[in-house]
Amino acid sequence: MLKIAFDPIYAHPLPEGHRFPMLKYELIPGQLLHEGVITPDNLFSPQPVSEEIVLWTHDRAYWEQLRDLTLPPKEQRRIGFPLSARLVERELRIAQGTIDGCHYAMEYGIAFNVAGGTHHAGSNWGEGFCLLNDQAIAANYLLKKGLAKSILIIDLDVHQGNGTAEIFEHTPAVFTFSMHGDKNFPFRKERSDLDVPLADDTDGETFLKILTETLPKLITEQKPDFIFYLSGVDILATDKLGKLKVSIADCKARDQFVLSQCKLHNIPVQVSMGGGYSTDIRDIVEAHCNTYRVANDLYF
Template identity: 60%
Template sequence: MLVAYDPIYAHPLPEGHRFPMVKYELIPAQLLREGVITDSQLHAPAPMDEATILLTHTAGYWHQLQHQTLSDKEQRRIGLPQSKALTLREIVIGQGSIDCALHAMEHGVALNVAGGTHHAFADRGEGFCLLNDFAMASNYLLHQQLVRQVLIIDLDVHQGNGTAALFAGNPAVYTFSMHGAHNYPFHKEVSDWDVPLPDGMNDDAYLGTLSECLPELISKVKPDIVFYLAGVDILESDRYGKLKVTPRGCRQRDEMVFSALYKEGIPCAVSMGGGYSTHVRDIVNAHCNTFKAAAEIWG
């Protein structure tokens, strides 16, 4: 099992922006300490090349990120101050999702400690997302003719609006988003299949809904690869999630997705997505459970 991690996560951010970024340091450390992975499974991606970025994002927007010319309004929409370090981090994360996809196609599964930047559009960033890692990885695989059909399963509590917009009308990438109906973004884009969830949904209702969707989704799309966004902001401890899913239910969600894909022999590349619980240990433990579930199912 390959685990892509961002070796530049430690670049300092201004006061107030450090949390929840610290989780990217703590997740691989905990996985190593608990023996879920070994050092040999950790992979530090190189920065993505410009040609690959431009398969997804506009040249004008990429130029803004390169030269730090985002306006104050554009930075506020992203929620982070622009910096060269942040841009570098995003293209490393994006390459990490490509590397995970290539590894998964040979070995079944691979996980990116970061990623899940699904609010990034072709020409702008939003919601802590500058560049869309799953979109860039999908377009890379399609451009290289390594796959014909991609499925993106987005189970972050927030709709993958950037991803939906990027692949609108593109039959080669099927977008599925199961998200809070009354959560950010308040203007939703249209995915190929959106499942809006009511506030306060508990484990049984959440898992029941997912179990109804998954078989139909896989049967209908018949993907060559799945990109799975395993956000843990579905937890009832999450400050912004509005759902009532327990840590056990969150892990069962991952097991459900992984088991369905493993049964069909479909490779899976995973990104962690959001998580904003008050206590960082709750975020890290939930993310680590995703890695544990993958390790148990793929062996």
């Protein structure tokens, strides 16, 4: 069964200027339910992750400033959201949704989080609308619990997974692969185990060529027993922040290739949705829904 973490808090209203991107968190499951790709049984609502698990990834001082709503204004501006208890709870539920998704992926091969992909959050900072790094928290959870020994994080959001790279810089059991816009945010990059910077206006054909030449080698070399996939759709040509020229069809082909590689090698994969900022919300929802459609066709 395709299991998908979703909670109404994912679409929690934010100050003016931030509400539009949040609409997708309700529209994606709504569209999939409408099409019959999923039923309500596919959706689950996660609880907040525990403080103990958060501290396996994030520094205590940073976490306590989030928890107690005492993060300095300068650090809040770096995140891009004004801090609130509701926002912190949202991040805790997203992180637990990704952890729960790992268990479902081990059972069914794949699982999703409608939100997540908060890859700009480092061990002691938040940035770019990310407070806690859901896939990093889940990866450390798997290692701590002895559920995985070798993890590959595939980050195909248009922005480098700088927080993820920093968190796992000295963790050989986690290999971080980020393929992203070279001249895009974050402008101070961290060092992933493998970074593939892309020039502005890179088209879908070029994107797919690089990916298909890179990913199979990585899987062969790293031999992961678990994969995290960050499937941001801000690579689209229609994206306001992306700077690439990838079509919706090529974005779908990207997902088809990544997920088919996971299935081919029988490696469980947890998928978090990442960014998407096209002017027309329909482009965002369609591209994200394609990831679920591909997974449903491949696995179920």
